Amino acid sequence: MALVEVLILLTLVVFLFYKWSVSKYYTFRDRGIPHDQPTPLIGNLDTKIFLGKSSFIKFIIERYQAYKISKIYGIYSMRDCNIHIRDLELIKKVGIKDFDSFPNHNSVGGESSETFFSKSLIALKDQKWREMRNCLSPAFTGSKMRLMFTLINECVIEAVNYITSEIQASGNTGVDIEMKDFFTRFTNDAIASTAFGIRINSFNDRNNEFYRTGKAVTEFTGFVLFKAILFGLIPKVLRIKLFDDKILKYFNHLVIDAMKYRKEHRIVRPDMIHLLMEAKQHYETSDLKGEHAEFTDEDLLAQCTLFFVAGFETVSACLCFTAHELLENPEIQDRLYLEILDTQNSLDGSPLNYDSLIKMRYMDMVISESLRKWPPVIITDRICSADYSLKDDEGSFIAKIKKGDNIFVPIIGIHRDPDYYPNPNQFDPERFSDENKNKINPMSYLPFGVGPRMCIGNRLALMEVKAIIYHIILNFKIVRTEKTCENLMESISGFTLIPKERFWMKFVPRNS
Structure with missing residues (x-):
């Protein structure tokens, strides 16, 4: 009898779990939003992504392309x-025109007490965000x-000196380098210097604490990914900290002590x-203060940490893909070299300066592409x-958007849309030439986001990218090696942007 009762109880638990897992799957149907039939618990996500047999980037592109005749579509x-909004005018409405109805991000952990997120610019909401953004904007001017x-x-x-030393050690003929590691070390040192005020050389001191901490924060794999999935399933039940307290204490010590020492x-x-x-x-000396304004040392710590988390992987990823495209397109690399x-x-004979860098038109075209x-x-x-009633420019009703709804803009899908970029898989900097760039709809090019919430540090990121590409191409020619990835899109898997072969390429000195 006890066994029967246990089986009945287990059956009831499984049934209730199933009902809970599918309890929201009526939403898009009831609102008339196009969508695919979801699978219990995982929704429309492809299980191959979790198993590393497919990639999230391909999933986003494929979903975007599958709803070509729709202005919006739903993904569980x-x-x-x-x-997801794929129509450019609707994106403009949500991101710019009607920004007051969509002012905030849905930041993971944004409501938690973790300084990493709760006080950072990306997680702040409404008036707190506006005041912090207004205060930080002057820090990112051209001057x-x-x-x-x-x-x-x-x-x-x-x-660059590191590459030179590796080439010399190999006999001055050239050297194979895995560029994800290389560019991650460079961005680590750049952020350490520009955001935290400390000098580090991660090419000489390869296991320094700042670098180790950065890897722990930004490598979204293993147990961290598992915790993120749990948080996504039941965020109000599980109070999960994505990052270890030691990481928070490390950055706290780094920033707060530095500010105190400098002030003294x-x-x-x-x-x-x-x-x-x-x-x-x-x-503190202006009239910008609002009812909920805060600008404590912890707020400054949060912004430094945000710049670290946002810049550590995104800048290194941009550099990896740019270097790979220059490798695959030697004629473009040669023109950039000239x-x-x-x-x-x-x-x-003078060192490179900011003004000379930003005047380089072809460099800008290459990085933009x-x-x-x-x-x-x-x-x-x-x-x-x-x-909010979402309507198109003709006033036709599209869908009812309710308070708390998640709205997404599939940037990679738009960037790979042949209607906006003919032959989108081809690397063609001429799309951004003086003759062609004005033909691009601003809403079809969103590498830094859209509207008032777009990335505040885009100038700093572009400066980093262009500066190191300048010196690398000036001194070396990038060529293919036996370990170079043949097809980036097919090799990328899971939720990362790293191919399984990684970013191997060979550097040959120009003076050879």
């Missing part, structure tokens, strides 16, 4: 109901970037900590703050 991401460029260039030189010794260094300290001082050589000659084909952030999101 486990139990989340995500509305501030000029001051920070010297710090970036120092890290670039150290990275009146040290000025043109990095992010100094700019944030300036922003704080400006905030522009770099002209710029180098115009400097007449790289961000078009391989945006480091493949989707962006908004949360609806109040019930």
Whole structure:
């Protein structure tokens, strides 16, 4: 009898679990939003992604292409109901025109007490976000970037010196380098210098604490991925911390102590900590304060941490894809080299500077096309703050969006849409030439997001990318090796942007 009761209880538990797992799967049907039939618990997600047999980037592109005749479509991401917008005018409405109805991101852990997220610009909401954004914006002007460029260039030189030393050790014929590791070490050093005010050389000291901490934060695999999935399923039940307290304490010690030391010794260094300290001082002496405004040391720590998390992987990913495309397209690499050589000659022996870098038109075209084909952030999101009737420009009703709904913009799908970019899988910088760039709909090119919520640090990121590409192409030719990935899109799997062969390429010195 006891066995029968246990079986009945287990059957009831399984039934209730099943009903819970599918309890939201009526949403899109009731609102008339196109969608595929979901699978219990995982929704419309492809199980092959979790098993590493397919990739999230392909999933987003395929879903976008599957709903070519629809302006919006729904994707059940486990139990989340995500509305994807593919129509450019509707994206403009949500991201810009009616921004007040969609002002916030749905940041994982945004409501938790973790400084990583709860106080950072990406997680702040409504008035708190507006005030913090207004205070931080002056830290990212062109004049501030000029001051920070010297710090970036120092890290670039150290990275290039590493390649030179490896080539010399190999007999000056060239050397094979895995560029994901290389560019991650460079971005680690650049962020350490520009955001935290510390000098690190991760090519010489390959296991330094800052680098180890960065890897722990940004490698979204293993147990961290498992915790994120659990949080996505039942966030209000599981109070999960995605990152270890030791990581939080490390950054707290790094930033708070640095600010205290600088204030006591009146040290000025043109990095992010100094700019944030300036922003704080400006905030405290201005009339920007609002009812819920905060600008404590912890708030500054949160912004530094955000710049680290946001920049560590995205910049290195952009650099990896750019280098790979230059390898695959030697004629483009040669043309970029000629522009770099002209710029180098115009400097007449002086070091590269910010103004010379931003004047390079073909460099800008190459990086723009790289961000078009391989945006480091493949989707962006908004949360609806109040019930909203989504209508097109003709006033036709599209769908009812309710308060709390997740709205997504499939950036990678738009960037690979042949209606906006003919032959989208081809790497063609000419799309962004002076003759052609005005033909691009601004809503079809969103590597840094859209509207007031777009990435505040895009100038800093572009400066890092262009500076190291400049010096690498000036000194070396990038060519294929036996270990170079043949097809990036087919080799990428899971939720990462890294092919299974990684980013191997050979560097041959130009003076050879």
